[in-house]
Amino acid sequence: MRLAEGLVHFVKSVYASTMLFGVIPFKQNPLWSLSPMLAPMAFLLFLSVYGIREIVPYALIGGMTSIVVANSITMESDAAFNRLILKIESMFVLTRGGLIPYAVGLALGNLINALPGMLVFGALLWTLAGVNQLWSWAVFLGALAATWAIVSMVGYYISTFARDIRDLWVYSPIFTGVFSYLPPVFYPLERIPWTELKYFAYVSPTTAPARLMQAAAGLVSITWTEALLLWLLLLVHGSIVFVLLHRRLRRPI
Amino acid sequence: MGAAVESEDLWKTYDGQNWVLKGATLTVNEGEVFALLGRNGAGKTTFIRIACTLLKPSRGTVRVLGRDVIADAGWIRRRIAVVPQEGRPSNLSTPWAHVYYYLIARGMPRSEAARRASEYLEAMELWEVKDVICGNLSGGMRQRVYVAMAMATEADVLFLDEPTIGLDPISKTTMWSQIRRASEEGRTVIVTTHNMEEAETISDRVSIINAGRIVVTGSVEEVMSAVEYDYRVDVEGMADPQELNAYGPVRRIGDRFRVLTTASGARELAEVAVERGWRVNVSKTSLEDAFILLAGGHVEDEAR
Structure with missing residues (x-):
């Protein structure tokens, strides 16, 4: 009974935070969702202009991933802005659920900005690349959700170090680049020439979800064992960041 | 009447060298409006943040409603609300959204949250602008949004860190009457301020804090008689x-x-x-004269 009550309260807190920091601001300025869409869209345009059709599905999966990454890593500046400038974080700490539902709501709010871009790229993937299997989309959803959760936690973790909001403006574009364009997100892992570098690519939390999505779209072939390992890797990534974040939030100030 | 907040020999340092609080000891009674007066950097905000469970003390104890701020932080958090110093609401959301969703986040049922949001937005003279985004409101109105958020909660203890800074005289008066109203409803209100008129008008008791030490605590008359x-x-x-x-x-x-x-x-x-x-x-002599003497150094040095 207590658990159910706690869960209901958690969901209500997340909902409140999402509405206040995500839905209502998004209604005020829907153009926010356009900005992270532009770079992958431009990349797609170049490929179309040059007629490199076989790479288009990779660009679409990479585009979806980078839109989620760009909108999730902004957690670092959003959380820092709420803490340092608005100072509203301290008000939300003083609620039954405390910081966690507030942070989840903030991250969900950022995801709302990603939805239009994801829908556009998803529709293109369906029509241009012919990805129309239900299980493929289930894998996409799972992989993108994991990317959102991990990158949002990374963003929140970084935000806790900020003493001035300007410290953080530089990090969003850097992390978007490092997580989206350097690892094999827009291209298959097999294109990396050195084995060591292939393993190193898995340090990025976007490599595993991108590979899973590429496999689900039929672009690369992976075994069930590899698929399982990739999901496990995502779990490991998530656990490491969660532990780091948890320790950071519990630190004596 | 029990104690809403009790601190005993409270010390705090951020860097291990400079002490922001140096053995601050004070008691705030339940249901009273208590003003914490001090110069910039005297330790007021640090005290408030520790009492709100947002900071850990380096030494000493603070109890809120009889519970320890470290051991029972979760229990305390549900029963207090804070207005942070120089905070401001999000420019892209409305006063209504701030108050309503904050109450939902605190666990209030929707109908009750809507009722209280309406009541307190009206009380803080924000009803006319409840659906205007905060970016289009004046600085004073934005400040009042945060106070409405805290006041509308079910919290037994309200911590208001310089809530009237930057407000015009009429808005200040509105805020003061709401603070008194909260006290009449049995809630405890702890206000930090530099405004002596504010302290004299709204508070049942005041403390002057200087360089991390509580110099004097009592009613306004008692504080003035310390001079x-x-x-x-x-x-x-x-x-x-x-x-x-x-x-x-x-x-x-x-x-x-x-x-x-x-x-x-x-x-x-x-x-x-x-x-x-x-x-x-x-x-x-006024409270301001007493404050300048007590927080200025001379008398405090003698008292030590």
């Missing part, structure tokens, strides 16, 4: 202010000198002024 001077004499048109030192502590305010002194000293100084052709203005 040995009952009168202040403002003197203008004199050549040498040195001779004023004989009557009590002297402070320069623009072209005039303010002397804090006893009744006999005030009488004597007024006579001298008449003889020499100085302009004088004699009045009773």
Whole structure:
């Protein structure tokens, strides 16, 4: 009974935070969702202009991933802005659920900005690349959700170090680049020439979800064992960041 | 009447070298409006943040509603609300959204949250602008949004860190009446302020904190009685202010000198002024005079 009550309260807190920091601001300025869409869209345009059709599905999966990454890593500046400038974080700490539902709501709010871009790229993937299997989309959803959760936690973790909001403006574009364009997100892992570098690519939390999505779209072939390992890797990534974040939030100030 | 907040020998350092709080000990009674007065950097906000469970003390204890802020932080958090110093609401959301969703986040049912949001937005004179995004509101209105958020909660103890800073006189009066109202409803309100008029008007008791130490705690009258001077004499048109030192502590305010002194000293100084052709203005000492003396260094050093 207590658990159910706690869960209901958690969901209500997340909902409140999402509405206040995500839905209502998004209604005020829907153009926010356009900005992270532009770079992958431009990349797609170049490929179309040059007629490199076989790479288009990779660009679409990479585009979806980078839109989620760009909108999730902004957690670092959003959380820092709420803490340092608005100072509203301290008000939300003083609620039954405390910081966690507030942070989840903030991250969900950022995801709302990603939805239009994801829908556009998803529709293109369906029509241009012919990805129309239900299980493929289930894998996409799972992989993108994991990317959102991990990158949002990374963003929140970084935000806790900020003493001035300007410290953080530089990090969003850097992390978007490092997580989206350097690892094999827009291209298959097999294109990396050195084995060591292939393993190193898995340090990025976007490599595993991108590979899973590429496999689900039929672009690369992976075994069930590899698929399982990739999901496990995502779990490991998530656990490491969660532990780091948890320790950071519990630190004596 | 029990204690809403009790601190005992509270010490806090951020860097291990400089102490922001140095053994602060005070008790705030349930249901009272308590003003914590101090200069910039005196330790007021640090005290509030520790009592709100947002900071850990380096040494000493703080209990809120009888529970320890470290051991029972979760229990305390549900029963308190805070208005942070110089906070402001999100420019892209409305006052209604801030208050309503904050109450939902605190666990209030929707209908109750809507009712209280309406009630407190009206009380804080924000009802007319409830659907205007905060970016289009004045600074004072934005400040009142946060106060409405905290006031509308079910919290037993409200911590307001300089809630009236930057407000116009009418908005201040509105805020003060809401603070008094909260107290009449049995809630405890702890306010930090530099505004002596505010402290005199709204608070049942005050504490003056200086350099991390509580210098004096009591009603406004008790705090003023901690100062040995009952009168202040403002003197203008004199050549040498040195001779004023004989009557009590002297402070320069623009072209005039303010002397804090006893009744006999005030009488004597007024006579001298008449003889020499100085302009004088004699009045009773105010809380501000007491504050300047107590937080200024001299008396505090003696008290130690």
